[in-house]
Each structure stands twice: as structure tokens, then as C-alpha cells.
Amino acid sequence: MLMLYTPPPVDPKAPPVRVNLLSDTQTRPTPAMREAMARxxxxxxxxxxxxxxxxxxxxxxxxxxxxxxxxxxxxxxxxxxxxxxxxxxxxxxxxxxxxxxxxxxxxxxxxxxxxxxxxxxxxxxxxxxxxxxxxxxxxxxxxxxxxxxxxxxxxxxxxxxxxxxxxxxxxxxxxxxxxxxxxxxxxxxxxxxxxxxxxxxxxxxxxxxxxxxxxxxxxxxxxxxxxxxxxxxxxxxxxxxxxxxxxxxxxxxxxxxxxxxxxHVDRLADDHANARALARGLAQIAGIEVQEPETNLVFFKPDGAGVAGDKMVAALRQRGVMLAMMDGRIRACTHLDVTAAMIEETIGHVREIVRGA
Incomplete structure (x- = not known):
């Protein structure tokens, strides 16, 4: 059965979001884009x-x-x-x-x-x-x-x-x-x-x-x-x-x-590269099942590592990383506000959560 997108619960005590992999809809207009709008x-x-x-x-x-x-x-x-x-x-x-x-x-x-x-x-x-x-x-x-x-x-x-x-x-x-x-x-x-x-x-x-x-x-x-x-x-x-x-x-x-x-069209290739890097890093963690990305979306399941998907999403949110559950899997979406350093940070957090489990 198709399971719809589940946004992470709003937790007023959660730390500020440092890495927003929830969706590419989370992008913010760049200063140059805002200037173009003003003109x-x-x-x-x-x-x-x-x-x-x-x-x-x-x-x-x-x-x-x-x-x-x-x-x-x-x-x-x-x-x-x-x-x-x-x-x-x-x-x-x-x-x-x-x-x-x-x-x-x-x-x-x-x-x-x-x-x-x-x-x-x-x-x-x-x-x-x-x-x-x-x-x-x-x-x-x-x-x-x-x-x-x-x-x-x-x-x-x-x-x-x-x-x-x-x-x-x-x-x-x-x-x-x-x-x-x-x-x-x-x-x-x-x-x-x-x-x-x-x-x-x-x-x-x-x-x-x-x-x-x-x-x-x-x-x-x-x-x-x-x-x-x-x-x-x-x-x-x-x-x-x-x-x-x-x-x-x-x-x-x-x-x-x-x-x-x-x-912003040609630079979509950067998002694809970041998605591949995220998938590679996650695949190296024992028990995590990752779908090889073709573009900027990375779907993975951590169940084999002893962590339920919703628990992983909640634990990452407590570390300032935002992702979403979609169709029973975790979805990470790269975009122009996500850097290569943020990808490495996310992989590190996932590794720590799995270790803790």
C-alpha cells in the first residue's frame, strides 16, 4: 500500500536545522535572485x-x-x-x-x-x-x-x-x-x-x-x-x-x-554529485539499504542496522539534520543549500546513531 509523505513532527525543543535534506522545496532565494526580483x-x-x-x-x-x-x-x-x-x-x-x-x-x-x-x-x-x-x-x-x-x-x-x-x-x-x-x-x-x-x-x-x-x-x-x-x-x-x-x-x-x-540549471549536477556521495557513505554503514540515486533523491532504509526509519529521522532531527519518511523509507533530497560538508556531517550522524543502536 502506498504510504504518503510524513513530515517530521514539530518539536519546539529541537535544535536549529543545520542540514535541511527534507526537500528541494526548502531552498531559499539567493541574494542575487532577490535582487533580480526587486528590479x-x-x-x-x-x-x-x-x-x-x-x-x-x-x-x-x-x-x-x-x-x-x-x-x-x-x-x-x-x-x-x-x-x-x-x-x-x-x-x-x-x-x-x-x-x-x-x-x-x-x-x-x-x-x-x-x-x-x-x-x-x-x-x-x-x-x-x-x-x-x-x-x-x-x-x-x-x-x-x-x-x-x-x-x-x-x-x-x-x-x-x-x-x-x-x-x-x-x-x-x-x-x-x-x-x-x-x-x-x-x-x-x-x-x-x-x-x-x-x-x-x-x-x-x-x-x-x-x-x-x-x-x-x-x-x-x-x-x-x-x-x-x-x-x-x-x-x-x-x-x-x-x-x-x-x-x-x-x-x-x-x-x-x-x-x-x-x-541554477547546470548546477543541478552538483546536487546529483552530493546525492551520490550521500548514497556511497550510507551504503558503507552495515545494515543500511540504499537505492542508487539517479538525480538528487536518496532513499534508504536503516532497519537492517537495528534502527526503525522513523526513529532514525527523529534522532537526526535532534542533531540538526532534517529528512522525511516517504513510502516506508527515508528520503534525503539534495539542493543548492546543501554542501558537500553537510553530506559528510549527515553520514557521520547516521553512523553514530547506528553505533548507538
Whole structure:
């Protein structure tokens, strides 16, 4: 059974956090990013008059190889508005059983759109093209219309794994053969592009809608941008308005996202290197089971060392290190506010806790 993300309990007596591996959403805007925000030229986004937001949308559309893009307050709104456009009430979405749209969006797709999500199995947060093909059924009045297939790049609960380009292309081909739209939850898409060297527009080729998140590894305080055809984005805009996501002087936030695209993409490789270093160090501690990271997420279980996962998370928090339990494992997430020295400190604390056990 899928176990949702469990944040560490709030302990007013806990020491200050020195190493925050809870999530890449914990990043803080750098001084240079704040300066870019302060200098941003702004207007009214609702009437298309914010030049900085417009520039960001044009840039994301080009980055992802789409006709247009729209700036959103959150990645969840990118996913929800996309399915609200692709689907009609009663329609069926196909996605991996651990996908963000199932595990982390509060049932929004059912609550707001009346959609059901079919959960496709598969290791490491991914289903195979053959699993997708087998889940398809003939179009009859007895079953819901299957209208969209969604993938999450990278697969968060799967361990930050990267969907292979060949698998993505095959899923697109199967979807098109069967009349389904394709949607890519690209919250950490740029982690995948940096790790593989495959351009974002090549990774999203054939996908009807795709988006990137700026508030994770890219270090902006807020926002995502959803891209697709002009007609699709026009329809998304109506849902953005309905859901209260249409903003005014959003250029202040868009400026942070532009700064992130200029300065924080290539450095994602540093986060990947830190994740590998953490995994290597943890694997050298007897009894700890570690999933080899492909990007910036490290999942591990200390049960074999005689320490339950939740106990390890609590003990690390008392040492100023913050991690989280996710799907029965501990997740550590590296980002621009985590240094190589912090990784070594974390490994040292884990070693001490295991020794104590």
C-alpha cells in the first residue's frame, strides 16, 4: 500500500536545522535572485501586461518545444488545470501508482474534475509501455473514456528515477494510436535533462502538455510553468482564472524563475554529485539499504542496522539534520543549500546513531 509523505513532527525543543535534506522545496532565494526580483519590470498579468511574466512564458515554451506556456503559482495547479482541459467528468487518467497526481494533490482531479485515475504498477515509480498498453480497453459506453496518460519526470517516490527517452517515445506512440492525450509532470524534468544530457524539448517531444517547477531544485520561491499548444494554453487560462491562480504583478515572482533558468540549471549536477556521495557513505554503514540515486533523491532504509526509519529521522532531527519518511523509507533530497560538508556531517550522524543502536 502506498504510504504518503510524513513530515517530521514539530518539536519546539529541537535544535536549529543545520542540514535541511527534507526537500528541494526548502531552498531559499539567493541574494542575487532577490535582487533580480526587486528590479523586475511588472504589469498586470491578468490582462497580459506583465512583461517579465510574458518573457518567462515565451522562454519556457521554447525550452519545452511548445507553442505557448502559462505561469502558475504551483506545480499542483499545472497538473490539475492540464487534466481539467484534457478530460471531461467521468473520464479516466492513467498514471503510475505512486504518481504525484495520486499521492500528493489532495484528490483534486476527482474533486474538481470528476476523473478517476487508474494506477499502473511498476518498479521505481515507472510503468512500462507494455503495462500501459495492457491497461487500455475498447471504447464502449460501459467503461469510462480513457483520455490521458501521465508520467512524472523524474519519478519522486520511485527514487528520483529518470524515464528513458525510448520509453517516453513508445508511450506517446501507444497513446496516439489509441486517441489519448499525453501529459508530463515535469516537476524535476531539468534534473533529468542535466543528468542525461538530453535537451528538455527532446524529452517532451510528442507530449501534449508538460511543465517545469521553479520552486524545487531551481531555487525560486514560487511557481511552475505549463506548456502546450496555443489552444490548450488558452483553455488552461480559463481554469487558472476559475481556480484563483490568475495573478497581477506576477513579474516579481517570474523574475526569480528567469534568474533560476539563467543560473541554477547546470548546477543541478552538483546536487546529483552530493546525492551520490550521500548514497556511497550510507551504503558503507552495515545494515543500511540504499537505492542508487539517479538525480538528487536518496532513499534508504536503516532497519537492517537495528534502527526503525522513523526513529532514525527523529534522532537526526535532534542533531540538526532534517529528512522525511516517504513510502516506508527515508528520503534525503539534495539542493543548492546543501554542501558537500553537510553530506559528510549527515553520514557521520547516521553512523553514530547506528553505533548507538
Amino acid at each position: 523586475a519590470e511588472v504589469g498586470d498579468e491578468q490582462v497580459g501586461d506583465d512583461p517579465t511574466t510574458n518573457a518567462l512564458c515565451e522562454r519556457v515554451a521554447d525550452l519545452l518545444g511548445k507553442e505557448a506556456a502559462v505561469f502558475m503559482p504551483s506545480g499542483t495547479m499545472c497538473n490539475v488545470t492540464a487534466t481539467l482541459v484534457h478530460c471531461r467528468p467521468g473520464d479516466e487518467i492513467l498514471a503510475h501508482e505512486t504518481a504525484h497526481i495520486i499521492a500528493r494533490e489532495g484528490g483534486a482531479h476527482a474533486a474538481l474534475g470528476g476523473f478517476q485515475v487508474t494506477q499502473l504498477p511498476g518498479p521505481d515509480g515507472q510503468f512500462t509501455p507494455e503495462t500501459f498498453r495492457k491497461a487500455l480497453h475498447p471504447r464502449t459506453r460501459y467503461q469510462p473514456s480513457q483520455t490521458v496518460v501521465s508520467v512524472e519526470q523524474t519519478a519522486n517516490i520511485g527514487g528520483g528515477t529518470i524515464w528513458k527517452k525510448a520509453a517516453l517515445d513508445e508511450i506517446v506512440a501507444i497513446a496516439k494510436q489509441n486517441g489519448l492525450a499525453t501529459h508530463m509532470d515535469g516537476a524535476r524534468l531539468l534534473n533529468a535533462t542535466v543528468a542525461t544530457g538530453i535537451a528538455a524539448r527532446d524529452m517532451t517531444a510528442g507530449w501534449d502538455s508538460a511543465w517545469i517547477d521553479f520552486s524545487k531544485g531551481l531555487g525560486a520561491p514560487i511557481g511552475g510553468a505549463l506548456a502546450g499548444s496555443r489552444d490548450f494554453i488558452d483553455a488552461v487560462w480559463q481554469w487558472k482564472q476559475r481556480l484563483g491562480g490568475s495573478m497581477r504583478q506576477s513579474g516579481v515572482c517570474a523574475a526569480a524563475c528567469i534568474y533560476a533558468l539563467d543560473h
